[in-house]
Amino acid sequence: MRKLAVSLIVAFPIALLGWACFLVLFAPAEPPFDWMNSMSVADHNTLVALIDHHYTVAAYVITWAIQLGYLAWLGLRWQAKKLDPARASRNS
C-alpha cells in the first residue's frame, strides 16, 4: 500500500511534465509568413489562438509539475530520514 502511494506521488508530477512536453511538442505548426495567400483571417486567428492555448496550458501544467514534484521529493526525503534503518537500530 505504501509503495503504491509513493509511486503515485512520484508518478503524478512526471505525468504532468509529460503532458506539458506533449502540448508544446505537438502544438500545431505556425502559420507561414505569407499566410494571407493560403488562409482567411478568421482561420489564421483560430490557428494562432489554438497554438497560444497549447502554450498557456503547458505553462500552467509545468508550474504544477515543478511544485508538486518538489513537494513529493520533500515528502520522500522526510520519510526516508524517519525510516533510516541505521538510526532505528541505534535507537532500539
Add this chain to the structure above:
Amino acid sequence: MKKLLLSLYATLTFALLVWGFYQAIYIAPADDRLGGQGELYRIIFYHVPSAMVAFLFFAISLAGSIGYLSFRRGRDAWAQISDAWALAGAEVGVVFCTVVLITGPMWGRRAWGIWWTWDWRLTTTLVLWLIYVSYLLLRRFAAGPQMQTLAAVLGIFGALDVPIVYMSNRWWRTQHPAPVFGGDADSGFKDPRMLHAFVWNILAWLAWGLLILIVRYYAERRGQKIAAQDVQDALNA
C-alpha cells in the same frame, strides 16, 4: 495544535489556489486590444507571482544567512534556526525561480518568436538561479565545520543579484515587458478584472510558497536535531 493549524492553513491555501485559477481563467478577460496577446497573456498569472515569491524567499535566505553569521559564535541554537531559514528560503526560492525560467521562455516563444535571448532581465534571472543552485550544491556536497559559514556568505552574495534582476528592465533597454507595477504609462493592466485576478494569484502563490517553506524549515530543523543527537551518541559511545 500545530498540526491542526497547519491543516487549516493548507486548506485555506488550496481554496486560494482554486479561486486564483478561477479568476485567471474564467474572470479575467482575454487581451483583445489591437496587437494584444489574446489568451496567451494568462501566463502572467503564474509567471510573475512566482518571480515575486522567489525574490521574497531569497530575502528570507539573506536574513537567515546574516543571522547565522551573527549568532554562530555564542548563540548556537539561534544560529541553527537562522541557518535552517536560510536553507529553506534558498531551496523554495530556487523552485519558484525554476518556474519563472521555464514559463518565461514558453511565453517568449509565442510572444517574441524565440525561446531565449541574452537580454538583461533574462540573463540576470538565470545568474540568480545559478548562484542559488550552487548554494544548494555546496550545502549538499561540502562537509566540515566551515560549510554553513561558506553557504551563508554565498547566500548573501546571491541575494545581491535580486535588486539587479528587479531593476534590470528599468535600468537597461530590454526585450522583456515593462514592470506591471511602477512601470511606464503604457504598462500595467488595462482592465480591473485582470488586476484582481493578478492580485488573487499573488496571494495564492504566496500562501502556497509559505506552506512549503514552513514544511522545508521543519524538515531541516528535524535533520539538525537528528545530526546533533548522532554527535551526542557518538561522544557517549
